[in-house]
Amino acid sequence: MDIVNEIKNFVEEESRKPGSKYGYEPFVFHFIPVVKYAQELAEQLGADKEIVTLGAWLHDIGSVVCGREDHHLTGMKIAEDKLKELNYPVDRIEMVKRCILNHRGSQENNPQTIEEKIVSDADALSNFDNIPGIFKAAFIYENLTQEEAKEAVRKKLENKWSKLYFDNSKNIIRPRYEAVMILFK
16 A cells, blocks of 8 residues: 555544544545645646645644644654654655644744645635534634634634635635635625
């Protein structure tokens, strides 16, 4: 089995475990769309598709295993250990780790490579595929009222849009972004 399938299976197994912080739903409604967008952007922009795909599968593994706080840091360690276990080349492990470190727009990290920027954009784009999930988080995990949740989700999506690195990303998601903004008015 190739490395990408090994990592996909690893993330899916971790998501299915009873101790998974958010259950299996993020695998279906977040990880899969992130990988889809990351691969599409890698193809369009000429990036290293394997690095981008591994980064996309592993970008939130820290959240699944340890919880949301500092999940970019915990995820780097989990990814490094798993990729080393699979004898993945050290220089390529470092590239994947940087994708994980720099995927969070809220951390004001500074992605340098095209691969890092693609994983960041793909993570942001996936939000537009799962608006019910964002509301679920606002209600259940943040304990917001309906009005607070509406405002928080609107701001989050505007923020995701404004931090996209590539015009390609904006072109992919523009119809959904515009529709959502109309609904929130």
